[in-house]
Amino acid sequence: MAETQVVRQNVLRDEGRLPPVPEPGAMVIFGASGDLTARKLIPALYDLAEGRRLPMEFAVVGISRTEMSHDEFRNRLRDGLEEQRAGSVSEDVWESFSKGLFYLPGDSKKPETYEELKDFLKKLDGERGTSGNRIFYLSSSPSLFPTIVERLGEAGMSREDDGGYSRLVIEKPFGRDLESARHLNGDILRYFREKQIYRIDHYLGKETVQNILALRFSNGIFEPVWNQHYVDHVQITVAEDIGVGTRGAFYEEAGALRDIVQNHVMQVLCLTAMEPPVAFDADSLREEKVKVLKAVRPISEDEVGEAAVRGQYDGGWVFGEEVRGYREEKDVAADSETETYVALKLLVDNWRWAGVPFYVRAGKRMPKKATEISIQFHKTPHTPFSGPDTEGLEPNVLVIRVQPEEGVSLKIGAKVPGSGFEVRSVNMDLLYGSAFMEEAPDAYQRLLLDLMLGDPTLFIRADEAEGAWSILQPVMEGWSKDGHAARYPAGTWGPDEAGELLGHDGREWRRP
Amino acid sequence: MSVEQIEREFGRLRMNEDGTLGLRASVLNLVAVTDEASAGEITRVVSRLAGRFPCRAIVMISDPDEETANLDIRVSAFCDARGGSGSQVCAEQVEVHTEGPPAHHLQSLAGPLLLPDLPVFLWYPGAFSADSAEFSGMADLADRVIVNSGAAPDHGACLREISGLAQDPAMPAVGDLQWVGLSPWRSLIADLFDPPDRRGELGQIHRVEILHDPRGESRALLLTGWLAASLGWRPESARETDRGREFAFAGPSGEVIVALDPGSEDASLRRVRLYGEELTFQVSRHRELSEAMSTVMRGEDLLGERTVHLGFFDQDIILGEELRFRGRDESYAAALRTVVEMIDL
Numbered sequence: 001m002a003e004t005q006v007v008r009q010n011v012l013r014d015e016g017r018l019p020p021v022p023e024p025g026a027m028v029i030f031g032a033s034g035d036l037t038a039r040k041l042i043p044a045l046y047d048l049a050e051g052r053r054l055p056m057e058f059a060v061v062g063i064s065r066t067e068m069s070h071d072e073f074r075n076r077l078r079d080g081l082e083e084q085r086a087g088s089v090s091e092d093v094w095e096s097f098s099k100g101l102f103y104l105p106g107d108s109k110k111p112e113t114y115e116e117l118k119d120f121l122k123k124l125d126g127e128r129g130t131s132g133n134r135i136f137y138l139s140s141s142p143s144l145f146p147t148i149v150e151r152l153g154e155a156g157m158s159r160e161d162d163g164g165y166s167r168l169v170i171e172k173p174f175g176r177d178l179e180s181a182r183h184l185n186g187d188i189l190r191y192f193r194e195k196q197i198y199r200i201d202h203y204l205g206k207e208t209v210q211n212i213l214a215l216r217f218s219n220g221i222f223e224p225v226w227n228q229h230y231v232d233h234v235q236i237t238v239a240e241d242i243g244v245g246t247r248g249a250f251y252e253e254a255g256a257l258r259d260i261v262q263n264h265v266m267q268v269l270c271l272t273a274m275e276p277p278v279a280f281d282a283d284s285l286r287e288e289k290v291k292v293l294k295a296v297r298p299i300s301e302d303e304v305g306e307a308a309v310r311g312q313y314d315g316g317w318v319f320g321e322e323v324r325g326y327r328e329e330k331d332v333a334a335d336s337e338t339e340t341y342v343a344l345k346l347l348v349d350n351w352r353w354a355g356v357p358f359y360v361r362a363g364k365r366m367p368k369k370a371t372e373i374s375i376q377f378h379k380t381p382h383t384p385f386s387g388p389d390t391e392g393l394e395p396n397v398l399v400i401r402v403q404p405e406e407g408v409s410l411k412i413g414a415k416v417p418g419s420g421f422e423v424r425s426v427n428m429d430l431l432y433g434s435a436f437m438e439e440a441p442d443a444y445q446r447l448l449l450d451l452m453l454g455d456p457t458l459f460i461r462a463d464e465a466e467g468a469w470s471i472l473q474p475v476m477e478g479w480s481k482d483g484h485a486a487r488y489p490a491g492t493w494g495p496d497e498a499g500e501l502l503g504h505d506g507r508e509w510r511r512p
Numbered sequence: 513m514s515v516e517q518i519e520r521e522f523g524r525l526r527m528n529e530d531g532t533l534g535l536r537a538s539v540l541n542l543v544a545v546t547d548e549a550s551a552g553e554i555t556r557v558v559s560r561l562a563g564r565f566p567c568r569a570i571v572m573i574s575d576p577d578e579e580t581a582n583l584d585i586r587v588s589a590f591c592d593a594r595g596g597s598g599s600q601v602c603a604e605q606v607e608v609h610t611e612g613p614p615a616h617h618l619q620s621l622a623g624p625l626l627l628p629d630l631p632v633f634l635w636y637p638g639a640f641s642a643d644s645a646e647f648s649g650m651a652d653l654a655d656r657v658i659v660n661s662g663a664a665p666d667h668g669a670c671l672r673e674i675s676g677l678a679q680d681p682a683m684p685a686v687g688d689l690q691w692v693g694l695s696p697w698r699s700l701i702a703d704l705f706d707p708p709d710r711r712g713e714l715g716q717i718h719r720v721e722i723l724h725d726p727r728g729e730s731r732a733l734l735l736t737g738w739l740a741a742s743l744g745w746r747p748e749s750a751r752e753t754d755r756g757r758e759f760a761f762a763g764p765s766g767e768v769i770v771a772l773d774p775g776s777e778d779a780s781l782r783r784v785r786l787y788g789e790e791l792t793f794q795v796s797r798h799r800e801l802s803e804a805m806s807t808v809m810r811g812e813d814l815l816g817e818r819t820v821h822l823g824f825f826d827q828d829i830i831l832g833e834e835l836r837f838r839g840r841d842e843s844y845a846a847a848l849r850t851v852v853e854m855i856d857l
Contacts, residue, residue: 008708008711008712008714008715009711010702010705010706010711010714011714011742011743012698012701012702012705012714012739012742012743013702013705013706014742014843015841015842015843017695017837017841017843018695018698018699018702019699021699021702021703021706023706023707023708024706024707049818049820050820050821051820051821052696052699052700052703052820052821054818055703055706055707056703056704056806056808056816056817056818057707057816090802090803090819090821092798092803092805092819093803093819093820093821095819096805096817096818096819096820097818097819128816129707129709129815129816131707131708131709
């Protein structure tokens with residue numbers, strides 16, 4: 001006779017004021033000896049554990065080729081945690097948390113590693129009550145992703161037929177170009193269904209980025225003017241004042257287009273240009289983002305020279321400090337043409353944005369760190385105030401600052417006190433980030449919790465990743481034929497060519 | 513000092529050295545009603561809170577028993593430099609000292625000082641009388657009333673009074689700082705039953721032991737009320753024991769005994785132990801008090817344990833937590849109703 005399974009509810013949790021805690025589970029981290037595990041993942045998990053957001057029945061299993069015991073792995077993570085959370089690590093909480101940290105040395109290419117892992121996870125289910133729930137976090141070299149996925153699939157660990165879940169987490173970059181992204185997605189989808197896959201771009205875990213949605217869709221005053229009738233153009237800036245530092249080898253392979261534009265900038269573009277989703281859930285939100293990516297007019301290879309600019313920083317001065325040029329950085333070729341700066345002119349061909357250019361730029365060694373979206377409105381059709389009185393009066397600009405100093409500023413015209421009718425532009429600042437002085441949780445903390453709770457809203461769907469590559473693919477191909485990146489001195493806002501990109505349209509970049 | 517003068521004074525206080533005005537970021541109005549003895553502490557709590565919840569805080573320090581009318585108003589602004597530009601963001605505080613007849617009409621003083629378009633939280637840190645005209649007038653201004661059931665000397669009467677308020681649809685929603693203080697405990701207890709294979713034990717709980725300090729009985733009662741209301745236990749009887757009090761409940765699977773033991777000396781709640789059919793669950797506060805350990809045992813075998821940070825219990829932090837919440841808290845109201853039934857046994 002078939003047994004009916006009764007699913008009982010935990011009625012003690014039946015109230016809105018108790019925060020949800022994920023189900024029991026084990027997180028397997030591939031490439032666990034790497035930087036990301038010690039600097040980001042474990043501190044975020046520790047914070048969740050300390051803050052009562054991890055279940056008692058939780059375990060982390062690190063895998064990499066380095067030979068290490070469980071204790072050596074724990075000690076290493078403890079050192080990393082001390083670096084990140086100096087002086088605030090509780091001995092008792094760490095002791096309890098670290099009992100759930102394990103390490104398996106193994107080659108992620110070899111099938112026997114997965115048999116060993118499978119047995120170990122089974123053992124943890126019995127000993128720590130992890131209930132057959134698995135998260136496989138790929139923090140290894142991207143070149144290993146397809147192999148790991150294949151081995152997991154072959155070992156039957158992608159299946160969810162025992163009632164437990166199996167989730168796969170992939171760190172950006174999601175491929176190197178459109179073709180490799182499609183291959184990667186195809187490889188993964190052979191073993192995992194899309195709803196099991198969590199592509200992580202930590203940018204979306206930032207409170208400040210999520211606030212773009214809150215600002216747009218919880219304030220009725222912006223939406224009526226958020227279209228081509230009122231907006232002249234949009235500028236998106238993701239600027240960093242730092243150089244490539246110790247990531248020279250990585251950057252030589254990636255460049256700013258792959259490192260920042262394909263993911264962070266495209267996400268900000270989507271959040272700025274998207275239609276209101278019907279709900280704040282994974283499907284609704286991601287559906288609208290994909291529509292934006294589909295609406296971006298492809299830049300043909302012939303147009304790359306007019307619509308795309310790349311640059312590379314030379315030596316210069318950044319906030320009083322003399323800094324070296326990109327080619328003098330560690331692990332960077334002396335004749336490198338890798339771009340550290342990108343500027344693009346994009347057009348979103350839909351009813352809302354027809355004819356409104358989106359100028360986006362991202363760069364390193366800019367004068368300051370700044371991420372912002374600037375909505376530049378049309379000029380007033382007519383002003384009753386005569387010539388000299390309105391000198392310096394510019395069209396309205398709404399700036400959404402993501403970082404630093406999260407907030408909004410609106411440039412409006414105001415009368416200068418005194419006789420006559422002199423009108424000047426005034427910036428009205430609202431630092432909405434300062435209205436709630438709660439410390440925002442780290443982006444990884446938020447995303448790991450969402451992942452364990454099974455909420456993919458802030459993760460990237462396959463078609464999103466591919467959509468972003470589709471836009472950039474012609475640019476990459478065009479640039480591959482012409483190897484020259486324009487130079488700009490460190491501490492400036494990019495090469496002159498970037499200014500010309502807007503100059504041709506009679507516009508100029510805003511100084512953040 | 514008129515309302516206009518007060519607003520002008522706030523503008524002056526927010527003025528930067530260069531003549532520009534510091535930003536005022538406000539998310540709510542907070543009106544605290546207290547007496548002279550507690551005024552200093554309450555003012556400090558509100559000042560600390562302003563850093564996290566920029567608001568217009570109005571501290572009403574009243575002595576209605578004085579015969580002579582007296583009104584003294586002080587204003588202050590708490591400004592923090594935020595972000596790279598060093599912009600000042602300010603929160604504002606008005607202290608209203610009132611004696612004699614004006615102290616019977618606090619709402620006439622507080623109402624004009626409220627910032628428009630923002631919710632009003634009315635906070636009674638100490639004892640209050642829900643039947644008084646003064647309370648009723650102030651409650652009319654408020655979107656939410658915050659009390660502290662743990663602050664009253666007669667906790668039975670206080671819990672009964674709050675329960676009446678919470679059930680009254682004409683009253684604003686009620687929040688209780690003691691309930692907020694219980695949140696980490698409730699969360700940790702709920703966590704114990706999250707794994708699907710342990711949920712069945714919830715219906716099999718037959719004994720609960722709560723170790724608290726002698727002044728913490730109110731908190732232990734509220735926790736018991738929550739468990740009973742959530743799990744469908746009906747209060748049946750109460751008795752004094754050698755160690756404290758024992759309540760018997762009729763639960764869905766039979767009798768449930770809850771034993772309250774005031775044997776702890778250093779924590780209002782020290783330990784909660786729940787006995788199921790096969791498993792024993794425990795949440796206990798750690799030696800250092802800032803942490804708590806949860807354990808699950810089968811007989812002598814430890815099946816699971818974890819240690820977490822229990823949270824901070826400073827009054828401004830607890831109050832801040834409560835200020836996040838809007839609307840009526842049905843779990844709290846149900847817990848209170850059960851507590852009243854327990855007290856009436």
